[in-house]
Amino acid sequence: MSIHPENPLAPLFDSGDFDAIRDMAQDLHSADIAEHLSQFDADDAVVMLATLPIERQAEIIDYCELEYRLKLAQELGAQRLAALMNQMSHDDRVDILKALPEKLANQTLQAMAQVEREDIRRLASYPEGSAGAIMTTEYAIVQPELTVQQAIEKLRREAPMKETINRAYIVDEQRRLLGSVKLQTLILSSAQDRVSDIMEQHTHAVRIDDHQEYVAQQIAKYDVIALPVLDAEDRLVGIVTHDDAMDVLQQETTEDFHKTGTVGKLSGSILHASGWLLYRKRISWLVLLVFANIFSGAGIAYFEDTISAYVALLFFLPLLVGSGGNAGSQSATLMVRALATGEVVLKDWSRMLGRELLVAAGLGLTMALAVSLLGVFRGGPEIALVVALTMVLVVMVGSLIGMSLPFVLSRFKLDPATASAPLITTIADAMGVIIYFSIATYILVL
């Protein structure tokens, strides 16, 4: 971790001017302070944080990366951490406590009020990656029988404890979700109206065990600021907010990206990841693909006689097998992304097959034309024919594999993103070698 030369906190901290730090904090957004602060060692950061009001400290910590939050937590100690946790957003504090060493986590929990402790324990019990794990319990509820005026007064009283009161949820006595109402609607209604008369009844909700990516996609689909989360008995247990949904989408996309490059799941910053971690995330696919490539080698060895007789064939080997892999990578990329966004589903495969083959034939013919002149020039008309025929076939086979593999993986409940460019290239290489030398043997030797 190093401090950027333009970090505005650096000169103030070096000269010990804590009043100036407090003043500067008033002019900056907490997200920006979090960014500057994260460049300092945690023990220095904790000293600077202490100059600010406790609500502000909590807000800044909420904006730090999880890794850094953990370092801060360990510097703060159980007592101060517990005081801060009372101010932090409910979903973020659970993430911290789950990652802390057990002893510190327990001490911190002990230092908190009973009701907060129970809230944390409940949120911590939901599995990683579920709606329960990313939701917050700081939502506003109002009863259907309240008048608009009573509802607004209730929201005014409770606002300081809630993440947002832009929308309040209406529940019955068993806490089952009846509907919701925007703060804006309450303001626009007359004071004596009943909440039950003005509420929106068809409030879209998700289930506590829904996958976080699904929840985020629902928030994007319905353009809402938050979605309520229900348990198995239809009771309201939390809300997921749009900012957490955005984070989830970013994080899931990064995972997909890495997978398409055969890199394992990396949590935390790539900038600060250790070499050993990166090694472990990369080695397994590399070794697997080495052995997969043996098929190509075996293919070449099998056709040794043809190759020895027509060494000129080797010149075209890289561009022919490469083209199959490249066309396949294109097809796979298109399908992996379309499956991830939900734009395409399993049953669409057969609908798109015909078009894919047509496109691939077109691509193959164009590329065959491009190389056949080179074929005549370097090997004569017979080799040119072999090269052109091979090109059309490898591009079609490569595209077909690239387009289909994501669907096959998806069909067997595996992640389509596993159909990475390197994997497709390796498969296409082996097919390419066999196609190329089979055609060559048939035309030139027999």
Added chain:
Amino acid sequence: MSIHPENPLAPLFDSGDFDAIRDMAQDLHSADIAEHLSQFDADDAVVMLATLPIERQAEIIDYCELEYRLKLAQELGAQRLAALMNQMSHDDRVDILKALPEKLANQTLQAMAQVEREDIRRLASYPEGSAGAIMTTEYAIVQPELTVQQAIEKLRREAPMKETINRAYIVDEQRRLLGSVKLQTLILSSAQDRVSDIMEQHTHAVRIDDHQEYVAQQIAKYDVIALPVLDAEDRLVGIVTHDDAMDVLQQETTEDFHKTGTVGKLSGSILHASGWLLYRKRISWLVLLVFANIFSGAGIAYFEDTISAYVALLFFLPLLVGSGGNAGSQSATLMVRALATGEVVLKDWSRMLGRELLVAAGLGLTMALAVSLLGVFRGGPEIALVVALTMVLVVMVGSLIGMSLPFVLSRFKLDPATASAPLITTIADAMGVIIYFSIATYILVL
């Protein structure tokens, strides 16, 4: 376009039961209706839409994909479209008008009120991909000298014309942004307070010509529902809302994804894209890479004597050059994504270089170990030595290229995502051929 068998509108439409369609619409979210409706031909959809109130029609059209919206617009005709446009969100209606045939667009504009027409013309003038092009002009403003009570009354009056009043912006007489205030803060303040006393002064804003991806990242960073947009004179001209930011992030990510698979920019659905469109988006990179692969072929041709003398070398060719490409693709993927999310910036390259070489050396040694036994078995100890040495080197060179190319592209203001797996593989292949046969010639022949 085909109608899904479970589409709830299908039986109602077939039996001509339009009352039932209207009833069903009351129970469904507009996003869901849009989804069901989009499966119908536009002329049928327009008939069904006509059964609903005009505000609802506009909301449903807002949720349709742009492609489908255009089809609806053409069915609706200028008069009905103009009436609907008065109800639609300001950013969405501009997108439609920009894409409509000029004659229909002009007729529609003529049928709208002067003030709406000017708003559309102004929004339409901002370049594609800028903050101006995705912002809306339906934000709420209040003057700093108003009391809380006056501000709330103003918001109540104007709410029906605004996209959101959750936050109101405070501007001076020249419309320069002074700050902002949450509706929630207004509700919590006492009626006689001045807006200037309770507003948040440091409201983060973006510029009208900022890139849409930057704007979306700012919304994600600051966890806000909307960001104000300023012109060159610091005047407030619009806001970008969180739902549009989410769409931008999704769309930019899809573009990046496609680029890493060497597929050109595709707007609209892959499911309904024409074969000819897909051909055009794929052919240029494929042909380019064919010619790049000629370097590998030339490398092989150059070492023909060595190969003829030691044909066993060919067996290892695919796995050696493949490994360089695979390791390079991993490194490129990590960097392309980290640069896209802003986690890593240009100057971080040198910091990460040492770690990359160390990791690559570790990967190369592991893979060399994995194949050297195979080398002894198939070619004897000398070939095993050649293969092992080559493996370490190609993995290191491939990783170095894969890691550095995204930075080089970024340095020259090109998109780092151009460093696609197929491009890296092609470069690594050529390097691999040269490294392999150079080492082989040196150890075996000389």
